[in-house]
Amino acid sequence: TQLLEQSPQFLSIQEGENLTVYCNSSSVFSSLQWYRQEPGEGPVLLVTVVTGGEVKKLKRLTFQFGDARKDSSLHITAAQPGDTGLYLCAGDAGSARQLTFGSGTQLTVLP
Amino acid sequence: EPEVTQTPSHQVTQMGQEVILRCVPISNHLYFYWYRQILGQKVEFLVSFYNNEISEKSEIFDDQFSVERPDGSNFTLKIRSTKLEDSAMYFCASRKVLGDTDTQYFGPGTRLTVL
Numbered sequence: 001t002q003l004l005e006q007s008p009q010f011l012s013i014q015e016g017e018n019l020t021v022y023c024n025s026s027s028v029f030s031s032l033q034w035y036r037q038e039p040g041e042g043p044v045l046l047v048t049v050v051t052g053g054e055v056k057k058l059k060r061l062t063f064q065f066g067d068a069r070k071d072s073s074l075h076i077t078a079a080q081p082g083d084t085g086l087y088l089c090a091g092d093a094g095s096a097r098q099l100t101f102g103s104g105t106q107l108t109v110l111p
Numbered sequence: 112e113p114e115v116t117q118t119p120s121h122q123v124t125q126m127g128q129e130v131i132l133r134c135v136p137i138s139n140h141l142y143f144y145w146y147r148q149i150l151g152q153k154v155e156f157l158v159s160f161y162n163n164e165i166s167e168k169s170e171i172f173d174d175q176f177s178v179e180r181p182d183g184s185n186f187t188l189k190i191r192s193t194k195l196e197d198s199a200m201y202f203c204a205s206r207k208v209l210g211d212t213d214t215q216y217f218g219p220g221t222r223l224t225v226l
Contacts, residue, residue, distance in 0.1 A: 033214050088154065090154075098156040
């Protein structure tokens with residue numbers, strides 16, 4: 001069974017601070033997705049990383065895939081209250097490429 | 112931008128009743144999935160579907176569950192005899208192909224409450 005461990009589980013920071021969320025596994029994934037989920041809604045795709053060592057930027061969000069494709073990080077620069085939400089990483093594996101989700105990081109950015 | 116849609120948004124049912132959750136995947140996608148998320152827990156894979164048959168299923172997807180693509184657009188999840196522990200958010204997802212750069216897009220979910 002493939003597992004994805006996300007840390008921290010909860011993060012509360014002040015507006016303007018930087019933060020990093022980690023997603024770790026002992027398994028190799030074909031690709032890894034980061035989603036953001038609001039309460040009562042479905043996960044919304046932020047980014048997909050595919051190549052080991054890949055770095056992708058989405059405005060103030062920087063995503064990195066580990067060289068061995070077992071781990072990933074999400075770094076947010078100068079966090080804003082609008083960044084508040086649940087961030088999920090999900091690894092893509094299996095013959096049907098079903099997703100294995102991490103437990104999520106609940107981010108709260110205080111004004 | 113094309114979206115995955117799901118109906119109903121909320122379904123309340125009595126234990127033992129059958130429910131059908133409906134999804135309309137993105138139109139040119141070929142792979143379809145159901146996931147569930149029990150309140151406060153991880154999103155869990157249930158089943159994947161391609162070319163009118165199940166590709167893979169998890170241990171959760173027992174004989175009480177079935178999936179169907181009755182026409183060219185709908186993708187349904189049926190729970191034959193609901194149990195209290197089936198209460199969860201159920202998410203449908205679709206994917207165009209299985210290429211590395213392709214990924215799954217999720218619908219807004221159906222909240223199932225079993226009383």
